[in-house]
Amino acid sequence: MSLSASADNTPLIVVQDRGGVSTLPYYQAMDLPPIGAPLVRPEYVEVPKAPTQPISETDMLPVRSALLSPGTVERRSIKATGFRPLFLVGDDERSRNWLHQRAASLRALGAVGLVVNVDTAEGLASLRDLASVLTLSPASGDDLAQRLEIRHYPVLITATGIEQ
Numbered sequence: 001m002s003l004s005a006s007a008d009n010t011p012l013i014v015v016q017d018r019g020g021v022s023t024l025p026y027y028q029a030m031d032l033p034p035i036g037a038p039l040v041r042p043e044y045v046e047v048p049k050a051p052t053q054p055i056s057e058t059d060m061l062p063v064r065s066a067l068l069s070p071g072t073v074e075r076r077s078i079k080a081t082g083f084r085p086l087f088l089v090g091d092d093e094r095s096r097n098w099l100h101q102r103a104a105s106l107r108a109l110g111a112v113g114l115v116v117n118v119d120t121a122e123g124l125a126s127l128r129d130l131a132s133v134l135t136l137s138p139a140s141g142d143d144l145a146q147r148l149e150i151r152h153y154p155v156l157i158t159a160t161g162i163e164q
Helices: 024-029 093-109 121-131 142-148
Strands: 002-004 011-013 086-090 112-117 135-138 155-157 161-163
Touching: 086 093, 093 121, 093 155, 112 121, 121 135
Parallel strands: 086 112, 112 135
Antiparallel strands: 002 011, 086 155, 155 161
16 A cells, blocks of 8 residues: 655555554644745744843842741751752841851851842842851752751751751
8 A cells, every 4th residue: 555645745655554543633733834834933932132241140139038038947867968068048137147156167068158038239248248258149049948848047958967
């Protein structure tokens, strides 16, 4: 049995037909252009323009983590082999006091900090002044909060535990 199914009318040879259902409705539902038709970009899709100025850290502010707030964190064990020590702080009095008290031990651990709630560049700069040589980066902590079931900060997360 041969059918003419290609654009150049080359005969199609069916080796075995086991029946089944036509896939044509699925292709029709995709509303694809006919074979060989030029692809046309829809007019309603706008391609964003590249920024003309370099993006700065200030452009990332404010940072707000809806799932995290200042509070008490219960110490617990975790298994996260190879996880680099990470701490979360915010631009609040509790975080400032914690950072001031723990800066030396955080530095000794090689911990990196995320500022999960900060509104201004000034707030971020003042936290960095307290942290001395520690790395502090503004970033939402909501994903970590969900994955590690954390609700409060300041908090230190290591390969073996979560603690305040």
